[in-house]
Amino acid sequence: xxxxxxxxxxxxxxxxxxxxxxxxxxxxxxxxxxxxxxxxxxxxxxxxxxxxxxxxxxxxxxxxxxxxxxxxxxxxxxxxxxxxxxxxxxxxxxxxxxxxxxxxxxxxxxxxxxxxxxxxxxxxxxxxxxxxxxxxxxxxxxxxxxxxxxxxxxxxxxxxxxxxxxxxxxxxxxxxxxxxxxxxxxxxxxxxxxxxxxxxxxxxxxxxxxxxxxxxxxxxxxxxxxxxxxxxxxxxxxxxxxxxxxxxxxxxxxxxxxxxxxxxxxxxxxxxxxxxxxxxxxxxx
Ligand SMILES: NC(=O)c1ccc[n+]([C@@H]2O[C@H](COP(=O)([O-])OP(=O)(O)OC[C@H]3O[C@@H](n4cnc5c(N)ncnc54)[C@H](O)[C@@H]3O)[C@@H](O)[C@H]2O)c1
Numbered sequence: 001x002x003x004x005x006x007x008x009x010x011x012x013x014x015x016x017x018x019x020x021x022x023x024x025x026x027x028x029x030x031x032x033x034x035x036x037x038x039x040x041x042x043x044x045x046x047x048x049x050x051x052x053x054x055x056x057x058x059x060x061x062x063x064x065x066x067x068x069x070x071x072x073x074x075x076x077x078x079x080x081x082x083x084x085x086x087x088x089x090x091x092x093x094x095x096x097x098x099x100x101x102x103x104x105x106x107x108x109x110x111x112x113x114x115x116x117x118x119x120x121x122x123x124x125x126x127x128x129x130x131x132x133x134x135x136x137x138x139x140x141x142x143x144x145x146x147x148x149x150x151x152x153x154x155x156x157x158x159x160x161x162x163x164x165x166x167x168x169x170x171x172x173x174x175x176x177x178x179x180x181x182x183x184x185x186x187x188x189x190x191x192x193x194x195x196x197x198x199x200x201x202x203x204x205x206x207x208x209x210x211x212x213x214x215x216x217x218x219x220x221x222x223x224x225x226x227x228x229x230x231x232x233x234x235x236x237x238x239x240x241x242x243x244x245x246x247x248x249x250x251x252x253x254x255x256x257x258x259x260x261x262x263x264x265x266x267x268x269x270x271x272x273x274x275x276x277x278x279x280x281x282x283x284x285x
Contacts, residue, residue, distance in 0.1 A: 001114045001115075001116065001165070002169060003168075003169050003170075003171070003173045003176055005087065006030065006087040006088050006169070006173050007031065008030070008032070008033065008085055009025045009030050009032050009033075009087070009089070009173075010032070010034075010086035010090070010111075011032060011034045011035070011089075011092060012083070012089060012090070012091045013091065014034045014036050014041065014045030015045075015094075016147075017092040017144060017148055018034065018045070018092035019034075019045040019049055020144065020148030020149050021120065021144055021148050022034045022045070022074060023049045023052060023070075024149050024177050025073075025177060026070040026074045027053070027062070027066075028176055028178060030073065032075075033074075033075050033076070033082055033083055033086060035079075035080060036076060036077075037078065038078060039076075039078055042076030042077065042078065043076065045076065046071075049071070049074065050067075050071055052149060053067040054067060080103075080107065080110050081110050083111060084112070086111060086115060087114070087115055087116070088115065088116045088117075088170070089107055089115065089118065090118045090119075091103055091107075091118065091120060092120040095123060095124065097124055097128065100119060100129055101128075101132045104117060104129055104132055105132060108135070116138050116139075116140065116166050117139050117140075118140050118141065118142035119139070119141055119142070120143060120144055121141065121143070122143065122249075123189070123193070123245070123250065123253075124249075125186060125188075126140065126157050127161065130159050137161055137162060138163065138166045139159065139161070139166070140156060140157060140158060140159070140162050140170045141158075141159075141190070142156060142157075142174065143155040143156075143157060143190055144179075146238070152179050152180040153179070153180055153182070154180070154181040155181070155182055155184055155190045155191055155192065156170045156171045156181050156182065156183050156184070157184055157185070157186050157190055158184070158185060158186065159185075159186045188249070188250055188253035188254050189246075189250050193246055197243070197246055197247050197250050198256065198259050199231075200234065200235055200243065201259065201260070201261065201262050201265075203217060203221070204231070204232075204235070204262040204265055208264065214232040214283065217230065218230020218232050218233055232281075232283065233282070235265070235275060235281065235282065236276050236281035236282055237275065237276055238275070240274045240275050241269050241274050243261070244261040244265050247259055247261035
């Protein structure tokens with residue numbers, strides 16, 4: 001299947017990432033079915049998407065008619081069987097290998113022969129997920145960045161078992177969604193997290209080593225290196241818990257000491273200082 005032939009997309013899990021991905025799909029004119037574990041969570045995701053589309057109208061990025069048309073393309077369900085006629089399904093459930101394996105096995109039972117199955121995992125092996133399926137050639141990674149409606153990058157991850165057709169269809173779909181995809185192999189952290197996670201960990205270690213405040217560290221990197229955002233503000237945006245989890249996964253996979261989460265971040269996570277989402281991290285929000 002080519003990306004141009006994709007008429008319907010399924011998104012499994014409508015949390016932070018899944019709701020954002022579903023929003024991007026309906027805004028690009030593609031009929032989308034979102035799957036959640038309860039009707040209430042599905043409804044909540046729809047409300048969040050409606051809210052963000054409404055903000056887009058206020059800011060003049062889309063018209064009220066375009067918002068209504070986009071919302072009309074979205075249905076939600078708690079029954080995976082409703083994804084039967086999807087050409088591509090993007091999985092964005094919790095980062096739990098067994099839960100993901102279970103979803104992929106269940107998806108295979110319902111989707112058609114030609115459907116492509118993508119995972120949005122940040123840190124799990126796409127190959128291990130693919131190997132659970134009968135037809136691993138149609139499994140790829142489509143790694144969106146948070147917030148999915150805003151950040152243009154999608155890492156299209158190919159395993160050794162992925163077919164060229166599946167990789168190109170996923171790449172073409174990301175392109176149709178208005179994103180800027182890249183292709184990469186299924187290695188720990190893919191491209192961005194492999195580089196960013198140890199780099200941000202180094203920044204946090206420098207806080208203590210150099211006796212510098214978070215404000216001054218961010219000033220150093222924005223004023224001295226022209227980063228668009230300082231490292232502490234970036235970790236607050238990502239979420240301290242998410243960053244620690246990703247560091248642990250990368251450290252488990254590759255074993256470099258720089259990849260292990262710094263003590264300070266583990267403490268912040270344990271104290272609930274998670275960044276923007278908890279109202280306090282390195283900075284107060
Ligand atoms: N948050 C990020 O910054 C980010 C960025 C890129 C990729 N990711 C990856 O995206 C995935 C989702 O992350 P998130 O931050 O959106 O998580 P989240 O906790 O916000 O959302 C996960 C959603 O999946 C739902 N869910 C759980 N089990 C399900 C199932 N069996 N069927 C259907 N829905 C189910 C949950 O109810 C929840 O709404 C993870 O694999 C994560 O690694 C996250």
